[in-house]
Amino acid sequence: MTFDVARARRETPGCSRVAHFNNAGSALPPTCVTDSLRAHLDLEAQIGGYEAEAAAEELIADSYDAIATLIHCDRDEIAMVENATRAWDMAFYAMHFEPGDHILTGKAEYASNVIAFLQIAKRTGARIEVVPDDEHGQIDIGALRSMVDERVKLIALTHVPTNGGLVNPAAEVGQVARASGVPYLLDACQSVGQMPINVEEIGCDFLSATGRKFLRAPRGTGFLYVRRHWIERLEPPFLDLHAAQWVAPNQFTVRADARRFENWEHYVAGRIGLGVAVRYALSWGLSAIRDRILILTEYLRARLSQVPGLTLRDKGVTNSAIITFTIRSEEPSDLAHRLSKAGFNVSVSVASSTLYDMHERGLASIVRVSPHYYNDFTEVDRLVEAISRAS
Ligand SMILES: Cc1ncc(COP(=O)(O)O)c(C=O)c1O
Known part of the structure; x- marks a missing residue:
């Protein structure tokens, strides 16, 4: 065709x-995305921000469904956040590291991710181990396999780097992660929207993405996927009254779905626009x-x-x-x-x-x-x- x-x-x-x-x-957004943003901003101006959000309930719900369809997961496993970095951070900073723990990553890792590794390494005594490239310049799966041992607490990899055409073999990394039981965080910021992404086939436990790049969604939008197994095992680094509930003077409970990684206040028009952009990509x-x-x-x-x-x-x-x-x-x-x-x-x-x-x-x-x-x-x-x- x-x-x-x-x-x-x-x-x-x-x-x-x-x-x-x-x-x-x-990317340049398509008309349907900018139309959806304008329509919601107009509605906010006409009836009020909270009221407009309530009126857009179905559209917002559809954004979760659209993202879930895009990456082949359930809507409960999706959190919508401001960008890919915050999505990635919410998963990474929720993990617990101790002195001597290893974080495995690749040569093409994105700066913000490595800055977070360095900060956590400084705080906890965990170590960053960079897996070498193979002869083609992608992550060397054999080397990765040989570096996985009981000290490894996380494999964190960038799928498509910001600085080149490389597509790291994310699913082969997923096989290593699954075989060893190590959690696997995939930065799919540059791959989502330009190629099919299936979290089941890749075998990642967490995936971060942004709206504005190949998905053609508005700026200031992004999402995090958290595999169901991990949602209740990870307490987000920040909690608010959307992510958790204050149930007694000295007690709170955290939500059971991936929205525990979200903020209460957010860019509602952006979330609607993100869903419209995802539906548009799916239509192609x-x-x-x-x-x-x-x-x-x-x-x-x-x-x-x-x-x-x-x-x-x-x-x-x-x-x-x-x-x-x-x-x-x-x-x-x-x-x-x-x-x-x-x-x-x-x-x-x-x-x-x-x-x-x-x-x-x-x-x-x-x-x-x-x-x-x-x-x-x-x-x-x-x-x-x-x-x-x-x-
Ligand atoms: C590979 C990769 N990861 C993460 C990011 C950060 O995305 P954001 O700016 O949406 O936080 C970028 C941005 O260029 C990127 O290229």
């Missing part, structure tokens, strides 16, 4: 304004989205590889929608600035976002181009021509 790119572009007003290749930053089909992205990115990679002085920097066996490179003639930030003035949005990934990996490769910064299914070949050709002008 061919992908109806013309329809995708018609339903994305931003396409007529800019060639947006920064979907790993924040995540396999169709992935296939369309792969056709575009293969073409873009092939064209970039012909540009003199340009070095592609992606690692791994399977490619994602993220393409990174450096070019001899121009600093990444200068190139991104020049492209922006010419009507192309790209971004720059700096070493401090993925320090283990960038240090090992001696890279200070790289250009990141991240198409989505609504980009077309004409835009890709124009982008490559604009990039080539520097070389």
Whole structure:
């Protein structure tokens, strides 16, 4: 089946304004998402915020159902929060570590996650062990297996890193985690929305994601998946009167579902918009989205590889929608600035976002181009021509 790119572009007003290749930053939302936000904000203005929330009860409930359908879990296993980092934090900081415990992670781990590991290591005496890459630059499953022992209390991995096309073999990591009984936290911030994600097939216990990237939802939205087995075993690092109930002067009880990881006060329109964005992605089909992205990115990679002085920097066996490179003639930030003035949005990934990996490769910064299914070949050709002008 061919992908109806013309329809995708018609339903994305931003396409007529800019060639947006920064979907790993924040994607252009479709009209249905912005309409849903506006409608709810209007309702809040007309009848009041609490009253509007009550009136939108079904829409909000549908956001949980939509996310559960997207990643193949139950709605009770979903918490909606402000972003991927907070989602990840709520699971990570709920865990208990002691001196000598090990946290296993990968080379491509995201800065905010490693900062949290370092903080907890300092507080508790737990140790961070970084699993080496295999010859393709993805996490080495054999090495991971050999590093798992009774000291390992968590495997935490980034599925698709912020700085490249790598797709870590999340399900193979899940097999190791399951076989050893170690909890497994997957940062799926860059993968959700650009490919099918099934938490049963992956075997993760926790998964964090954001709304604004490949899901095309509003900024300030994200979600956490917590496998049912873990919900009542993990007390969130923060509790409020939504997550828990004050039942006697000296006593509280914590909710039994994953919403124990949420805040009482939140961005209601954003949650509705997130659900609408997820339903929209489901209507295209995540396999169709992935296939369309792969056709575009293969073409873009092939064209970039012909540009003199340009070095592609992606690692791994399977490619994602993220393409990174450096070019001899121009600093990444200068190139991104020049492209922006010419009507192309790209971004720059700096070493401090993925320090283990960038240090090992001696890279200070790289250009990141991240198409989505609504980009077309004409835009890709124009982008490559604009990039080539520097070389
Ligand atoms: C791999 C990865 N994890 C986590 C995050 C953080 O997401 P958020 O900004 O929604 O907290 C990002 C953001 O770029 C990311 O690329």
